[in-house]
Amino acid sequence: MRAALVQLCSGDDPAANLAETEALIRDAARQGAELILTPECTNIVSADRAQQRAVLAEEAGDGTLTRLRVVAGELGCWLVIGSLLLKVGDGDPRFVNRSFVIAPDGTILARYDKIHLFDVSLAGGESYRESAAIRPGDCGVTVEAAGWRLGLSICYDLRFPQLYRDLAGAGARILTVPSAFTVPTGAAHWEVLLRTRAVETGCFVLAPAQTGHHASRTGRARRTYGHSLAVDPSGEVLAEAGEAVGITLVEIGGGEAMPPMRDRSRISGTSR
Numbered sequence: 236m237r238a239a240l241v242q243l244c245s246g247d248d249p250a251a252n253l254a255e256t257e258a259l260i261r262d263a264a265r266q267g268a269e270l271i272l273t274p275e276c277t278n279i280v281s282a283d284r285a286q287q288r289a290v291l292a293e294e295a296g297d298g299t300l301t302r303l304r305v306v307a308g309e310l311g312c313w314l315v316i317g318s319l320l321l322k323v324g325d326g327d328p329r330f331v332n333r334s335f336v337i338a339p340d341g342t343i344l345a346r347y348d349k350i351h352l353f354d355v356s357l358a359g360g361e362s363y364r365e366s367a368a369i370r371p372g373d374c375g376v377t378v379e380a381a382g383w384r385l386g387l388s389i390c391y392d393l394r395f396p397q398l399y400r401d402l403a404g405a406g407a408r409i410l411t412v413p414s415a416f417t418v419p420t421g422a423a424h425w426e427v428l429l430r431t432r433a434v435e436t437g438c439f440v441l442a443p444a445q446t447g448h449h450a451s452r453t454g455r456a457r458r459t460y461g462h463s464l465a466v467d468p469s470g471e472v473l474a475e476a477g478e479a480v481g482i483t484l485v486e487i488g489g490g491e492a493m494p495p496m497r498d499r500s501r502i503s504g505t506s507r
Contacts, residue, residue, distance in 0.1 A: 236381055238270040239263035240443040240463040240483040242476045246311055246450030247281035249290055253299050257306055263482045264310040270381045273314040274443040275415040277388045283454025284368055285380065300335065308341030313381040317413020317443055318349065318389050329370040334413065335385050336378050340364025348372025349385035353393050359440040364472045375502040377405045392412040393428050394434060403436035405502040415445035434470040439487055441465050446478050
């Protein structure tokens with residue numbers, strides 16, 4: 236199977252981000268990609284909560300999700316939207332950070348809400364309190380797509396190995412890790428953690444990433460690490476994107492999986 240990792244530099248304008256994302260997805264499909272993956276926060280990267288409230292929508296009204304479902308249907312490809320920030324519409328002022336798996340007919344096959352939220356203080360005064368604005372999920376998700384069972388995760392989940400062991404135990408052969416890693420933590424930990432998750436689960440790992448300096452009209456500007464990565468079950472790096480916006484193609488073969496492991500988390504399995 237040919238997969239494509241889409242590396243973005245999303246800003247705080249969802250409409251502008253959508254145009255760039257759609258163009259790259261179409262380019263990946265032209266190059267034969269059957270499974271196309273975008274990074275975390277595909278629709279917006281912004282540190283300004285007021286800006287997020289002003290431009291974000293609930294799932295049913297989100298323009299990015301609506302359009303990318305149409306694009307997947309037009310192209311006949313499988314699409315993993317790494318995540319979208321969305322309003323929840325039930326009185327909770329927080330957003331959800333939600334990944335979607337879209338079938339070649341545009342159907343939403345699976346949703347996963349990020350479980351582990353990024354609450355850290357970094358050297359140099361950088362501080363993140365994702366839990367102040369994001370409502371966490373409580374259930375891991377696997378889904379059949381493109382002839383493989385995918386196990387879904389998002390960014391900071393990467394630091395919690397039990398989630399991935401449980402996904403593998405539920406039958407996942409490919410782990411998706413769409414991300415928007417900070418530069419210091421990315422340089423220190425990104426590759427080693429992805430390779431470790433592959434080795435300890437016996438799965439392929441596909442990790443599309445945000446990269447570069449993100450356009451911001453208000454609030455603190457963000458910078459992310461990039462280096463989208465594909466890793467095989469032995470921990471070998473199959474493809475690495477560097478820091479440029481674009482697509483990275485990778486061929487996914489059979490690979491050797493570890494024996495099934497006992498589930499310890501709530502894992503939701505879906506299929507067509």
